[in-house]
Amino acid sequence: GEDVEQSLFLSVREGDSSVINCTYTDSSSTYLYWYKQEPGAGLQLLTYIFSNMDMKQDQRLTVLLNKKDKHLSLRIADTQTGDSAIYFCAEREGDTGFQKLVFGTGTRLLVSP
């Protein structure tokens, strides 16, 4: 099947904004997620957006959703060195009941001082 695509790498300076992009595959996905993975660790849910929304803001995080283009982005304002990690977008397959997540390829964010 098709992959959920992300750019592999993003490097920013501390204090700048970071924008991580994702192209997903299933137009019927009801929820789309952003996860953060620090080295050697599991995944932490950062935020999510319901498919009938265009935008969601949560403190420093802003999620934009373009359903027509199946494009999802995560903007991190005032990026800090602690934000350095791998970021995965994920789509939830199907629209009822059982949850199965399909993860993107991951974007490694490096924040330099």
Next chain:
Amino acid sequence: GAVVSQHPSRVICKSGTSVKIECRSLDFQATTMFWYRQFPKKSLMLMATSNEGSKATYEQGVEKDKFLINHASLTLSTLTVTSAHPEDSSFYICSATTPPGLGLNEQFFGPGTRLTVL
């Protein structure tokens, strides 16, 4: 949020041996647990979905006899890699979720287990 633990966090074994990895939901009952495999610098690939008291559902291409999954209770699922070989070396991550229904049904992820087969 809810806590999911995995044990061991890291294991090194000889080729041909079997390795068991435990996934526990510490403060909630998980009717469903998921097992993922993550290759270096790659995404997570779902291996199987495990429901308490029933057989696991494996994704296409995952060998059932190779990766044995047991979900014996609402707080514990185990993944056994049988007759492990170097190509089974990977980072294995589990997640747990509460009963399916409308809404987010967030998956809570364990910290992962790094398996190295010599």
